[in-house]
Amino acid sequence: MSTVIHPLRALPLDTGWTVRAAGGPSAVGDVEVPATVPGVVHLDLLAAGLIPDPYLDDNESALAWIGLVDWTYRTELAVTAELLAGADRHELVFDGLDTVATVSLDGAPLAEVANQHRSYRIDVTGLLTVGRHTLTVAFRSPIRYANAQALVLGARPRPYPLPYDAIRKSACSFGWDWGIATYASGIWRAARLESWTGARLAEVRVAARPDGDGGVVTASVSLARTADVPLSLRVAVAGAEQTVEVPAGAADAEVEVTLGAVERWWPAGYGDQPLYDVDVELRADAAVIDTATRRVGFRTLRWDTESDADGTPFQLVVNDVPVFVKGVNWIPDDAFPSRVGPDRYRRRLEQARSAHLNLIRVWGGGIYESEDFYDACDELGLLTWQDFLFACAAYSEDEPLRGEIEAEARENIARLGHRASLALLTGNNENLWGYEDWGWQRMLDGKSWGAYYYHELLPALVAEIAPHVPYAPGSPFSPGGQHPNDERHGTMHLWEQWNRLDWPTYRDQTPRFVAEFGWQGPPTWTTLTSSIHDEPLTPESPGMIVHQKALDGNVKLASGLLGHYRVPEDMETWHWAMQLNQANAVSCALDWFRAHAPHTSGAVVWQLNDCWPVTSWAAVDGEGREKPLLFAIRNAFAPRAVSVQPAGDGLFAALTNDTGEAWSGDIVVRRMGFDGAERERRVLVGEAPARGTLRVDLPPVAPDDVADEVLVVEALGTSAVWWFAEPRDSALPPAQFAAEVVPRGDDGFDVTITATTLVRDLTLLVDKIAPDAVVDGGLVTLLPGASHTFRVRGVVELAAADVLRPGVARSANELVAAR
Template sequence: MTAVYPSLTRRPLSDGWQVRAARGPAEVPGSAVPATVPGVIHLDLLAAGLIPDPYLDDNESRLAWIGLVDWSYETTFDVSAAQLAASDRHEIVFEGVDTVATISLNGRVLAEVANQHRQWRLDVTDILAEGANTLAVDFRSPIRYANEQSVILGSRERPYPLPYEAIRKSACSFGWDWGISTATSGIWRPVRLESWSAARLDRVLVRAEPDGSGGLVRVDADLVRASAGALTLAVSVAGVERTVEIAEGDDAVSLTVELEHAERWWPAGHGEQPLYDVDIELRAGTDPIDSASRKVGFRSLRWDTEPDEAGAPFQLVVNDRPIFVKGVNWIPDDAFPTRVDRDRYRRRLEQAKAANVNLIRVWGGGIYEADDFFELSDELGLLTWQDFLFACAAYPEEEPLRGEIEAEARDNVARIAHHASLVLLTGNNENLWGFEDWGWNERLDGKTWGAHYYYELLPKTIAEIAPHVPYAPGSPFSPGMGWDGEAQTGPHPNAETHGTMHLWEQWNRLDWSTYRNHRPRFVAEFGWQGPPAWSTLTRSISDAPLTPESPGMIVHQKAIDGNAKLTGGLVPHYRKPEDMETWHWAMQLNQADAVLCALEWFRSHAPYTAGAVVWQLNDCWPVTSWAAIDGDGREKPLLFALRKAFAPRAVSVQPSGDGLVVALTNETAEAWSGDVVLRRVGFDGTVAASVSVPASIDAWSTVRVDVPAELAETDAAVALTAEALGQRGVWWFDEPRDSALQDPSLSATVTRAGDDAFDVAITAGALARDITLLVDKIAPDAAVDRGLVTLLPGETGVFRVSGIRELAVEQILRAEVTRTANQLVVGR
């Protein structure tokens, strides 16, 4: 008689959880309250009405005790005799535990865990009982544990007080210069019971690559067996199925599926993103006993780092086409990441794509992002770059961290390596630079700091599991760097002429116009601060009066000397306003101006400069920060600056020696030729001089066109406009604060464009600089599709306002709603 094997079953264990304070300075009753899994303790206490919202006012400090408490989670689930007997093996799988915990079933300890960033699979075959089973996860205070480990491992260099380098937990959960300190605990990713017989799939690696006009899909699968016996692995792609027999005793198998025709996957802006389902089935005889699935895209990929006469580039090449990287840095989209579901990922990533972004860098102080993040990036054509989780600190290389770091690297590389969007894995954020320039070497005095991870362990792990995924030891990083056991060798890690660099001197010490003093090969971090949207600010801070320095504002400003840097960065361009709403607008506008200046400059030097990644796209709570989208998901003017600078066809005017040039960027498949129309314009719209310069530009390229000397003279002109490619670039001869900008005399019409959308046409009576509609002041859910629009006298710009049921001209033309740069000059 032929044996019949059941398929592996997966039973979620998400119901019936309760949590209570076990030990420590809890300021809540000791009785258990309902708990959500996946979730974290802050959200459970908030749902139970035991704590206020951590994001409001100074509740962060009021709730600091939570991270000092040990918390106990527990649930009970039933298993029938038939369920026990139906399978040979039973395992409980935790996809993520945050962070230090003892896991028990029916009073027996299954594991002691201390790593937020890895999966745990625990055999409970001999412990699972018929009837009720009690699963408990007892957490230790992450703050106390990290402090204990820092004593054992020895102190290391870091920028913040709590020793986040001594615990494998999201570094920014202890606070950052944009982030709230939560130090939370919880079962933060799903947990389930898996039951199976004969065998199950363990690690499944899938790699897709183009092959002529077709494609190859290679599957490497590791198995875990409960019994001997021949098995079959079947793989199906695009209607093509291949099978391979697995002999008794073998626990690894490989199989390749060949497709005669496979469409190429392209980054956003360069083509389509076709994805192919890869269905994998493990069979015992004819019985399917386990399965897995992946989606893949076919594209070739490399980073060109070959030395040239200037240094070494960092040029992304996809399907043999050089790609200018238009990137943004990504932090966890919520300080409690369990609240970020697929819909929220989609909203945020679609906002990025709408701003013409083509790459998202997942920063190394957060988390390895969820499957939803990478799947949606594949669909949208957004390239992804995932840092390994090391940020701005020296990390011990001793146990237990050493083994945990290898385990988490293996888990996460295997999980994400098949994604078409994944173009780079990076060893750390700023640690190579810190060791070189921030005095770490001397203060460490021979202690380990992470070099083994960045130069040995991580590249070795990638070479074994995902050799098709490029790797860089750090960001910033210069190709040719290495480690000889005592010192880093090769170029400086933040060299302007080699690889990737971070530019932070502008925000910290210099005016943003000095971005133009640099000609980097690739900028992986730079940015400027600005406050969140007005509705976000006033929802989260109840100060009366609300001022830039009122108590709640300071709580929601985490950067060292942040407000002083905001003011210092504003006054070279605008005078500091006295009222709060105008201060808010001035700082948002200056943030956008700073980043726009940098991006247009960097892009004008393509392909020598091969990319720019702005710090940062998103926020994790309501805060004054470098983000383009605030903690409530509202778009700041900075996002409009990204959209303009990253447009497929873009025009900007740049300084060059003693003169000016027009930079034309054509990131489309069609070449362009025509006239660059140059006009020297006065405040009243008068054209003081005009000339047309013939130009042409190939597809996917950038050219620079000299501005005739007589057009670069200021005379009575306020600006030089350059029109080509259907776009306009503007060069302002004076800073706004030194100019004679007038009241723009705006008028408007409002036309309904849908149940909750309106087209707002704004006409300028005089030159209007950087028109931006802060429509959340009319209705908190309202949004607008464009901003930072400059109109010459008599010109009209149309703005689509959505998320609002009724809209009147009088509402739009309120001075605090329709903002311009003129408002920061007129009357001063």
């Protein structure tokens, strides 16, 4: 008897949901409210007007009870005779449940789940009849569950009070030193009912590799079956295709497609990003019964960790070209990630690319990012480094945690392995370092801490599922077995500057690769004042302290400022001073690291983005506005850049040429007075190789007065300024300049600033003109008589008076009391 096989059909389960409190200290009773799926309970309570916005003032603490409550989601599932007749298998599919829940149909439990980081497929064949069925997802309190599991698994060291390491839930949802504690529950990714007959694609793994001028695509599939019928698998890409027969009963198949000519995919700044759709079709009797599409790019990629005379490099090589990594760390872009869609991902990642970045590291305390995120990275040429989700804590290797970790890793390696942008999978964030240096070994007293995951399970799974993807056991990590945070080997995290030292001490170290470092600063003024309503608003007012999560954060901000500027008395100038010092700190570090390429082969700034309005290390704040830090990154990572660096008793100029063409020409060195007078000039000649760095020792310089002179080095079509004294010890005068505004139609306005005096680090805080205004750069130093043109967008009208009004055009001059 022949089997009639119909195509797989998917019924979205995104409407008709409600949610109510089902146990615990609910401040809203057990009222049932409409629920959005995908979403979480906070957003539903907020939409119903039952809670205030968690991001405002001190609402975080007022809403902490939500994490102690059990929440039940409910919807009605309408089943038709047509749906039942057209398939012999029906499955509920949840792409993400956050986190511990019982899924029930008509009151009968179907599944117990406990992992935010994986999907679930639940067979409901035979349970569905024509009519209406009640589907419920009953979530348990994540706080109470994590506490109970910590008792079962045994307490382990971590930096925060609640045991986020005992539950497979986003670590930062329990709060971090930049993040709000939400303890959210909800159906946070899509849900649907899938109906099919005979067979479906259970897993699709695709790999693309160049081969001479052409390329090879390999598609490997695993099948789910209800019938042992013969099938065929067709794979098509760029006009080429191959089909293989899949014998009755076979559970796996593989197809290889060869293309005669392909274009290479390159990181941003190194070339284009051509992508190819790989269409996979499962057929029965020539009818298509299931499909999948993956987009791939053809490139080779490896990390060179061959020991050299200086230690062990961590050098990225793409298409046989060494790449200096210009990176940022990424956290969830919203404390409620279900609010982040493709447009928001695209906007945030375009901000990254505008700063000349070429790599995004997805930090291990957040989530495995969505397809929308990876689509944008593939298209923009932003290499991705995805941590497995372990952060700053010891993790039990016992069940049930062990099995959940293997399941989530298998799923996400298979899901992401084909991505052109995927450059590295990493076992954890800082756990190898923590085990060595943070007193864990004594506290663990022999208990497991995660080593099995990082050194055995995860590398084995990567080798099995996506062997073409590089893997590192952790960040930081030393490939030769040295201390994991040894600057001579592999990757390094630099946090002593922020925590204990000052930012000029970045120049005391020459790491091989910096995977984390950063400096704090407040969000933009508009974001700050729209989320905190203290009267008066001060650095230590109640709302400001709520939105400052770092231990002794304000103390470190002030102590880190005092070596460079005086602490201002008024709030708005304090805000500018801290933003500027953040930008100066990261500029110092990035210029130093680039000056030592290729010995230092990359720098990944902590961090690109925020998940809510907060004082943090981010370059883009929680409402998506760009801080001066983003301009600092943009300036330091420009394709051609010059910096002046100390070397013993002298100075050298570093010319970094991250373009495909060599540069040669004059290097003009000028000693200038603050009054604009040239006091000494030297002209040198140099050549900066393509994708290389030229270091030129500068002639000895003897300023007449270190307080009112600068050294200016011009080359590569750009320039750098070396200051002989800290701003607070200098004779910077009150800044004087004029502004001219010229409309550019739909492209905004050109704002040309012409300096009368020396102006240091001029920046336009355009959000004070209009909340949605943006500017194309900042931190510009102008000698007397010099001009710079900024492009301002996001305003309907703009006049010079808008730019010149107090608080908009700001500079370092304001933070210095002239001698």
